[in-house]
Amino acid sequence: MNETYVECLVKRKTPTHLKMLKILLVTLTVAFVLVGFILIPALLFGIAFGVAAYFMHLNTELEYEYLYVDKELTVDKVMAKTKRKRVAVYTVEKMEIVAPVKSWHLDNYKNRNDKEVDYSSREVKQPDTRYVFYYEGRQKVIFEPNEDLVKAMQFAAPRKVFKD
Numbered sequence: 001m002n003e004t005y006v007e008c009l010v011k012r013k014t015p016t017h018l019k020m021l022k023i024l025l026v027t028l029t030v031a032f033v034l035v036g037f038i039l040i041p042a043l044l045f046g047i048a049f050g051v052a053a054y055f056m057h058l059n060t061e062l063e064y065e066y067l068y069v070d071k072e073l074t075v076d077k078v079m080a081k082t083k084r085k086r087v088a089v090y091t092v093e094k095m096e097i098v099a100p101v102k103s104w105h106l107d108n109y110k111n112r113n114d115k116e117v118d119y120s121s122r123e124v125k126q127p128d129t130r131y132v133f134y135y136e137g138r139q140k141v142i143f144e145p146n147e148d149l150v151k152a153m154q155f156a157a158p159r160k161v162f163k164d
Contacts, residue, residue, distance in 0.1 A: 003070050004156070006149045009078075012062040013123045022060060025053035058083065064119045068149050071156045075119050075143070087119070090135055092157045098133040098150075099162040101142065109134055120144040 029049040036043025061080040064087075066073060071092040077085045099105040112134070120130045120142050130144050145153075154161040 004068065004152045006066075006068040006146075006152045008066040008068075008144075008146045008149050010064045010066070010119075010121050010144045012064065013121050014060045014062075018056070018060045022053060022056045025049055025056055029053055064143070066119075066143060066145055066149060068152050073153070088117070088141075090133075090141070092153060092160070094136050095157070095160055096134040096137065097160055097162070098131060098153060098157075100164050101128055101130045101132050103132075103162060103164045105162045105164070106132060109140075112140070114138055114140040116140045116142070118142045 029046055032042050032046030032049055036046050058079045063078040063081070065076040065078055065084075067076065068074075073090045073092070075087045075090070077087045079085065097105060097109065114134060115138065117139060121144055124130075130142055131150070133141050133143075135141055150161065150163060154163070
């Protein structure tokens with residue numbers, strides 16, 4: 001059996017305002033729990049802030065894992081390195097084009113109003129390693145594959161995948 005298997009993991013950059021909010025929630029949790037030893041109702045607020053801080057931590061420490069197996073790209077979201085959730089499954093046959101974000105191959109697709117989904121690190125690097133693909137004429141997906149993943153996709157669909 002001739003299978004292609006490539007795996008890639010990308011850590012999403014956490015925005016500064018979410019880091020500050022997480023620090024604020026942890027500080028409020030500690031403060032209300034300490035006051036809760038004296039006043040019982042304050043302990044309830046401390047527990048509520050603690051739960052909010054936990055969920056904030058899960059949703060700010062994100063990684064995306066791309067798994068390419070036999071012309072199928074699976075995107076999983078790894079939250080705080082403890083929970084994994086399958087986000088989407090894409091097949092290469094239904095992709096219209098795959099190209100770097102700033103590629104001239106995407107010029108014909110610029111005026112489309114497709115739903116945009118971003119599974120990248122949300123960080124513009126030099127050189128920019130993010131790629132875009134349009135899926136089934138209704139979704140624009142931004143992701144950040146490694147070189148092996150791009151080669152595997154290009155091998156499966158050479159007329160759809162561009163490296164520029």
